[in-house]
Amino acid sequence: DAVTEVAVTDVRGDVAREVAARHDGEAASVSGGADNAAAAAGADVVLLAVKPQYMADALASVRDAVGPDTLVVSIAAGLPSTFYERRLPAGVPVVRVMPNTPATIGRGVSAVSPGRHASPDHVALVETLLAGTGLVVSVPEALQSAVTAISGSGPAYVFAMVDALAEAGTLLGLPRALAQQLAAHTVAGSGVYAAESGQHAAILREAVSSPGGTTLAALAELDERAVRAAYVAAARAAARRADELAREADPEGADGEGHRE
Ligand SMILES: NC(=O)C1=CN([C@@H]2O[C@H](COP(=O)(O)OP(=O)(O)OC[C@H]3O[C@@H](n4cnc5c(N)ncnc54)[C@H](O)[C@@H]3O)[C@@H](O)[C@H]2O)C=CC1
Ligand SMILES: O=C(O)[C@@H]1CCC=N1
Incomplete structure (x- = not known):
């Protein structure tokens, strides 16, 4: 069934009203306000999108407005489904989702x-509700911290790369706007190529790397600086941080869900 009504809430009611005004009438009627309980009462789906540190407060505010017929969806990093189940009435179904910000243009990934x-x-x-935001995959919950480290936080690693390449281009004498355009479109095109060609990224990399050419000269510098190892360390740090967020939000919980190495 199509979504006909959306109620957006935020403790800062003006923020929710501004979001609602921007989207009202696009595909559904959208209202904004600060009253979580009123928005959740009678809703088929309650989507929670506050930071993990505030999730216990948010759950307390909707607890009396939801029941086993309400589907509760959360996009918070780290927190296991048991965190929600223990704070909501018995039998309330909970689904965890890890989306990413390219969802804004329909090119996201959600797990x-x-x-x-x-x-x-x-x-x-x-999955139906998320279909318009890009690719949707299903994963066992124990993989959510790893997913968060790759696709959840991943756009930030890529934006940092675009920023660095654009700065390098500017340093090499390109006009700044052109350097930014070249960097962003190179990352965008390469990403789509990697996703849609069906070929392993190592093969695609090799095809760019003419023997004795410019690319191998550049890749040797990246290897010299252990950039590949840095990505592995970065992803590990993100996954660890997801697990820490759960422990910080619930020191007594010890649910034991999430990432393990
Ligand atoms: N930013 C990202 O790329 C992604 C974020 N997430 C998750 O999304 C959640 C939100 O992250 P951000 O948007 O970056 O944070 P944010 O801080 O920008 O937005 C959270 C909003 O929640 C509001 N809020 C706090 N407590 C509330 C309550 N009790 N009731 C109603 N509203 C309340 C705040 O006023 C704020 O506007 C986090 O749990 C994060 O782990 C997941 C995937 C990607
Ligand atoms: O940085 C964070 O904690 C959130 C989760 C994934 C992306 N942003």
Whole structure:
């Protein structure tokens, strides 16, 4: 069934009203305000998008407005589905999602994991709701911290790369705007090529690398600076941080969900 009504809330009611005004009438009627309980009462789906540190407060505010017929979806990093299940009435289905910001232009990646009361139909409903945001994959919940480290936080690594390449181009004498355009479009085109060609990234890299040419000269510098190892370390740090967020939000919980090495 199509979504006909969306209620957006934020403790800063003006922020929610501004978001609602921007989207009202696009595909559904959208209202904004600060009253979480009023928005959740009677809703089929409650989507939680506050930081992990504030999730216990947000759950307390909707607890009396939801029941086993309400599907609760959260995009918070780190927090296991048991965190929600223990704070909501018995039997409330919970689905975790890790999206990323290219969803804004329909090119995101979202990974979906059901909690213990969520059925395949609940997962299918979430997949339908997310379909317009890009690729949607299903993963066991234990992989969510790893997913967060790659696709959740990943856009920031890529934006940092675009920024660095644009700065390098400017240093080499390109006009700044042209350097930014070349960097962003190179990353965008290469990303789509890697995603859609069906070829391993190592093969695509090799095809750019003429023997004795410019690319191998550049890649040797990246290897010299251990850039590949730095990406591995960065992803590990993000996954560890996701697990830490869960512990910080719930010091007594010790649910044992999430990433393991
Ligand atoms: N930013 C990103 O790329 C991604 C973020 N996430 C997750 O999304 C969540 C939000 O992240 P951001 O948008 O970066 O944070 P943010 O701080 O920009 O937005 C969170 C909003 O929640 C509001 N808020 C706080 N407590 C509230 C409450 N009790 N009731 C109603 N509203 C409340 C705040 O006023 C704020 O506007 C986090 O859990 C994060 O882990 C997940 C994937 C990607
Ligand atoms: O930085 C964060 O904690 C959130 C989760 C994934 C992307 N942003």
